[in-house]
Amino acid sequence: MHPFLNTAVKAARIAGSFIQRHADRLDTLTVEKKQRNDFVSEVDRQAEDSIIRTLRKAYPSHAILAEESGHSGDGEYQWIIDPLDGTTNYLHGIPHYAVSIALRYRNRIEHAVVYDPAKDEMFSASRGAGATLNNRRIRVSSCKTLEGALLGTGIPFREDQDIDSYMGSLRAFLGPIAGIRRPGSAALDLAYVAAGRFDGYWEAGLHPWDIAAGVLLVREAGGLVTDFEADDHYLDSGNVIAASPKLLKPMLAAVHPHLGKAAQKK
Incomplete structure (x- = not known):
């Protein structure tokens, strides 16, 4: 596994563990409305902070684009982060949400992680190296028409x-x-x-x-x-x-x- 991807997997697991620890006490969370029908919780923000800390420790010169904290830093490498994609599901106790982390280099996505902590499913990919789910190769479906899709x-x-x-x-x-x-x-x-x-x-x-x-x-x-x-x-x-x-x-x-x-x- 590429060192960049390995760091992204580590960051996603740390954030996912934090998210799951709070999944059974949703009634105690502080939740704010960003706009109508769009919410952010303290879990989103703290999960994002943990991801950024992990990435910054390994690659302090890299730029960051994150959902809650926005853009920081400059450079050819940029981490693109959604700490909790599916916040509304999470806040309603629906176990379908994910941590999403990608690394862009010169405007091209090179490495990617999508981690579902509720099901412990780690999807990952590096450009030119294929995609995996929990370290096993995955492929898109063989569907050829809309019939039955x-x-x-x-x-x-x-x-x-x-x-x-x-x-x-x-x-x-x-x-x-x-x-x-x-x-x-x-x-x-x-x-x-x-x-x-x-x-x-x-x-x-x-x-x-x-x-x-x-x-x-x-x-x-x-x-x-x-x-x-x-x-x-x-x-x-x-x-x-x-x-x-x-x-x-x-x-x-x-x-x-x-x-x-x-x-x-x-």
């Missing part, structure tokens, strides 16, 4: 999001697919695509820390990732489609008329 998504919940356009994309999938799931953690949704649990996934309006680690997992597991314009600007736009190779094109064809730039300008 199981897809993951994220339903808009903020006032600044276009629910009508999203519903159009949702309707476009109805019929041939086996089903659509909205588990509530983008990082884990992408990890599930990498592991072949989901055949594909799409969501709009995400942040870099939500998807940076997950997109590398998918690519290293043999999948494809694009934005709604069939381009690779998903970290900037927050719009992402991830799927097995044969499934990406039909997913893009279903999503683009409703959520692509041209559709949004109508």
